[in-house]
Amino acid sequence: MKKFKKYFGLMSGVALSLSLAACGPQDDAKEGGDTKEADKPKELLVWEDVMKGEGIKDAIAKFEKEHDVKVTMVEKQYTKQIEDLRLDGPAGTGPDVLTMPSDQIGTAVTEGLIKELDVDKDTQEIYTEAAMNAQKVNGKVYGLPKAVETTMLYYNKDLISEDQLPETLDEWYEYSKGVADGKKFGFLALFDQIYYANSVLSGYGGYIFGQDDEGNYDPKDIGINNEGAIEGAKYIQKFYKEGLFPAGIVGEQGISVIESLFTEGKATAIISGPWNVEPFTKAGVNWGVQKLPALSNGKNMSAFVGVKSYNVSSYSKNAELAEEFVEFIANEENSKKRYEITKEVPAVAALANDPVVTESEVAKAVAEQSKFSVLMPNIPQMNEVWAPADSALQTIATGKAEPKAALDQAVETIEGQIEAKHSGK
Secondary structure: OOOOOOOOOOOOOOOOOOOOOOOOOOHHHHOOOOOOHHHOOOEEEEEEOOOOHHHHHHHHHHHHHHHOOEEEEEEOOHHHHHHHHHHHHHHOOOOOEEEEEHHHHHHHHHOOOEOOOOOOHHHHOOEOHHHHHOOEEOOEEOOEEEEEEEOEEEEEOOOOOHHHOOOEHHHHHHHHHHHOOOOOEEEEOOOOOHHHHHHHHOOOOOEEEEEOOOOOEEEEEEEOOOHHHHHHHHHHHHHHHOOOOOHHHOOOOHHHHHHHHHHOOOEEEEEEOHHHHHHHHHOOOOEEEEOOOEOOOOOEOOOEEEEEEEEEEOOOOOHHHHHHHHHHHOOHHHHHHHHHHHOOOOOEHHHHHOHHHHOOHHHHHHHHHHOOOEEOOOOHHHHHOHHHHHHHHHHHHOOOOOHHHHHHHHHHHHHHHHHHHHOOO
8 A cells, every 4th residue: 555655845846847738628719829819808707715806806907907808706615616617617607717626626627627728837837846736637737726725733822822832742632631621622623524634644644545656646545544544543532532522523513613612712722724814813812823733653743735726617718818817816926915915825936935925924834734744635536535534533533433443434435436436537
């Protein structure tokens, strides 16, 4: 079995040089290279993430002026845009440009929802290697990185000072035993979900899919139930068994409960991501952030790295102009401006040393944690992992099953679903 090959330091790296060719339902849009500017379509519909539109308004206005085009922006939950595209694309009401998480790229390509981009080497090289790799399927580019994110440790400075912070998960476990009383808690995490639990399972040697020497994922090599993953799951289990985690953070409502406990000052520290910076700030929490703690085996917790991207819909009638917009909106200047407004950590390598970014506590934490983190697999088979893995972790958390039995069952289910839905792919 192959483990995840390497950790990704998102703040440095060089993109691969590729020779790309266009594909998809709108291949014809790439033909006719002699098309003059005046003949190009003059309207674009862009789907941006919710509450992130402000970060690209100025860039849109500039693009409109330079290209004599009208750009309409609509905010939609970025993880759900691919679902809307499946319906709106064929109906002719979908976007020209959308944004999505990197783990959906493979599915979108397989379903023919997004176009391959004809992006030159110089453009690719402005992004970190890992961020750019997240946009590739079989060596072809299907998006440009918008932002990177990974989970980190939030702590309440009114409950614990920086110099008192435990450095290991073992130390947080001991701290929690002295704090947890059923109403207040020490350290909390949504370890009943693979997105968060992977930080422990992977740290002990578990993995989702193995990889070959070129970094390609092998959906037949599943490591969720290997020896390391089982050890990690046993470690997670004791937080629940000993009442250090409240029962309410298990299941669908868990994310709301854990965030409420933190904003109400009833939890000293939680694992979450950059998306909670604004909500926690608005809630008046005196928060701080740092990388995730180390494990008892001496390795750091290994979270998932997610990459948000801008992509061109295969249904776009303005595909060439849409691709120009993607390159423009994701360039260094506009990435920096978007960061200043939204605080989403940019994927542009040069910005890792930009004072505007380096002065940010959040950007530092994301950069530091990214050194120990792994990319979410972007192959379509990843869709079959989430529900079975979460179900197994919830039975472990509630004591309904022991780690080995639960994880073995999860892998059996995942393998069955992959065989049924992805046979021959």
